[in-house]
Amino acid sequence: MPPEADHAAAVAALIAPVPEIIGGAEFVQLLTPEGERVEHPEYSRYIADLTDDDLRGFYRDQVLIRRFDAEATALQRQGELGLWASLLGQEAAQVGSARAMRSQDYAFPTYREHGVAWCRGVNPLNLLGMFRGVNHGGWDPNENNFHLYTVVIGAQTLHAVGYAMGIQHDHAVGTGDPDRDAAVIAYFGDGASAQGDVNESFVYAASTNAPVVFFCQNNQWAISQPVERQTRIPLYQRARGFGFPGVRVDGNDVLAVYAVTKAAMNAARSGQGPMLIEAYTYRMGAHTTSDDPTKYRISAEVEVWKLRDPIARLKAYLTSSRKADPAFFDAVEVEADELAVTIRDGCLSMPDPELMSMFDNIYVEDHPLIEAERAGFAAYTASFEGEH
Known part of the structure; x- marks a missing residue:
C-alpha cells in the first residue's frame, strides 16, 4: 500500500471513537x-484536590x-519577528503538564513550549x-527553572537527563x-522521537534511574511527515524497550495531562526513575511560519481535530x-485583549541588543576563556571609537 493510502486510512480513522484512533492502546482521559x-x-485521584479556582x-x-501565540504569529507575518513556532491546539498539553510541576522542578523545552x-x-516578551x-534567549533559566529554547531537535x-543526574x-x-526532592521534565515532539539524541537520553535515564519525565507532544506531524510513517507502534510503548514505563494521555484534556504528569513527577521525585508520557494532540497550525x-x-x-479543541x-x-x-x-477575553496590546507594544519597542551580551549565559559560572574573549572583543570594538 502506498504511503498516501496509509495516511488516508489514518485520516479516516479520525472519525472513529478515540479507542479505535489509538489502536486500542490505553488512553487516559x-x-x-x-x-x-x-x-x-x-x-x-490526582485531580481530586483541584479547586474551582484551579x-x-x-x-x-x-x-x-493562545492569544499571545496568535499575536506573535501576526507580528511575524508583519515582519516584526524572524520566525515563529505556533502552539495552536497544544495548549492543554503544555498548561496541564507545567501546572503539575513544583517550583524546584526543572523544564527543558523545545522552541514551541510557550505555554x-x-x-x-x-x-512572554522574552x-x-x-x-x-x-x-540569544532572553531569560535566566535558573530564575524560573525553565531552560532556554532548544532549536536542535x-x-x-540529553541536557535534561544530565541535569537529572545532577x-x-x-x-x-x-x-x-x-520541598527538596526534585525532578526534570523534557519536552519533545513525535518527530524528535526518531532522533538519536532522544534515544540516547532514554538509555542514560534508564541506566541511572534518573528523575526525569520525557513528555512527548505527539501532534501528528513532523513538519510534513505524518506520525504513522515514523513508528509502527504507539510512541509511549517505546519506553518498554528501555526499561521504564510509558503512558498515553489525551493531550487535549488538560485535566488528564495534569493528572498523568503529576503522577509521573511524583514518582520521579521519590526515586522511581524515568517515565515517558505521550500526549496525543494535534498541531492546528503550521510547523513554523515558514511552513x-x-x-x-x-x-x-x-x-475533525477542531472538534477536540482543548x-x-x-x-x-x-x-x-x-x-x-x-x-x-x-473577563478572560478582556484580559486576553489587553495582553495582546501589551505584547505588540512591547515587541515593537524592544531596544537593539547589547553587543557584549553575546558572551552572557554561555556557562553557568564565569569561565576564563569566555572572559578573555569578552575582553578581547571589547578592546577590538573600542578601537573604532571616534571613527565615522
Missing part, C-alpha cells in the same frame, strides 16, 4: 471532547497563551525577543522532603458544572 467528566481508575486558572492560562514558559513565570533577534533531552548527585531525590501545511494535509483532518472542551465542562459563569469568560 478525564474530560471528553464534549466536556463531560469521566473517571479513570488510576489517575482520577480549574478556572487552567482555562485562563490556555486562553491567554510551559507562561506557567513557569517567564515574561520569548519574542529571541525570535526578533534582540537576544532532541538535544534538550539532582541525584546533590541527593535531592527520594529523601521524602517535598504551509495545506501542501501536505487535508482540511478534513483539521476540521479550550472549548474545558469551557463546556466549567459551564455545565457551574464552576464558571459568563462574567468569568468575558
Whole structure:
C-alpha cells in the first residue's frame, strides 16, 4: 500500500471513537471532547484536590497563551519577528503538564513550549525577543527553572537527563522532603522521537534511574511527515524497550495531562526513575511560519481535530458544572485583549541588543576563556571609537 493510502486510512480513522484512533492502546482521559467528566481508575485521584479556582486558572492560562501565540504569529507575518513556532491546539498539553510541576522542578523545552514558559513565570516578551533577534534567549533559566529554547531537535533531552543526574548527585531525590526532592521534565515532539539524541537520553535515564519525565507532544506531524510513517507502534510503548514505563494521555484534556504528569513527577521525585508520557494532540497550525501545511494535509483532518479543541472542551465542562459563569469568560477575553496590546507594544519597542551580551549565559559560572574573549572583543570594538 502506498504511503498516501496509509495516511488516508489514518485520516479516516479520525472519525472513529478515540479507542479505535489509538489502536486500542490505553488512553487516559478525564474530560471528553464534549466536556463531560469521566473517571479513570488510576489517575482520577490526582485531580481530586483541584479547586474551582484551579480549574478556572487552567482555562485562563490556555486562553491567554493562545492569544499571545496568535499575536506573535501576526507580528511575524508583519515582519516584526524572524520566525515563529505556533502552539495552536497544544495548549492543554503544555498548561496541564507545567501546572503539575513544583517550583524546584526543572523544564527543558523545545522552541514551541510557550505555554510551559507562561506557567513557569517567564515574561512572554522574552520569548519574542529571541525570535526578533534582540537576544540569544532572553531569560535566566535558573530564575524560573525553565531552560532556554532548544532549536536542535532532541538535544534538550540529553541536557535534561544530565541535569537529572545532577539532582541525584546533590541527593535531592527520594529523601521524602517535598520541598527538596526534585525532578526534570523534557519536552519533545513525535518527530524528535526518531532522533538519536532522544534515544540516547532514554538509555542514560534508564541506566541511572534518573528523575526525569520525557513528555512527548505527539501532534501528528513532523513538519510534513505524518506520525504513522515514523513508528509502527504507539510512541509511549517505546519506553518498554528501555526499561521504564510509558503512558498515553489525551493531550487535549488538560485535566488528564495534569493528572498523568503529576503522577509521573511524583514518582520521579521519590526515586522511581524515568517515565515517558505521550500526549496525543494535534498541531492546528503550521510547523513554523515558514511552513504551509495545506501542501501536505487535508482540511478534513483539521476540521475533525477542531472538534477536540482543548479550550472549548474545558469551557463546556466549567459551564455545565457551574464552576464558571459568563462574567468569568468575558473577563478572560478582556484580559486576553489587553495582553495582546501589551505584547505588540512591547515587541515593537524592544531596544537593539547589547553587543557584549553575546558572551552572557554561555556557562553557568564565569569561565576564563569566555572572559578573555569578552575582553578581547571589547578592546577590538573600542578601537573604532571616534571613527565615522
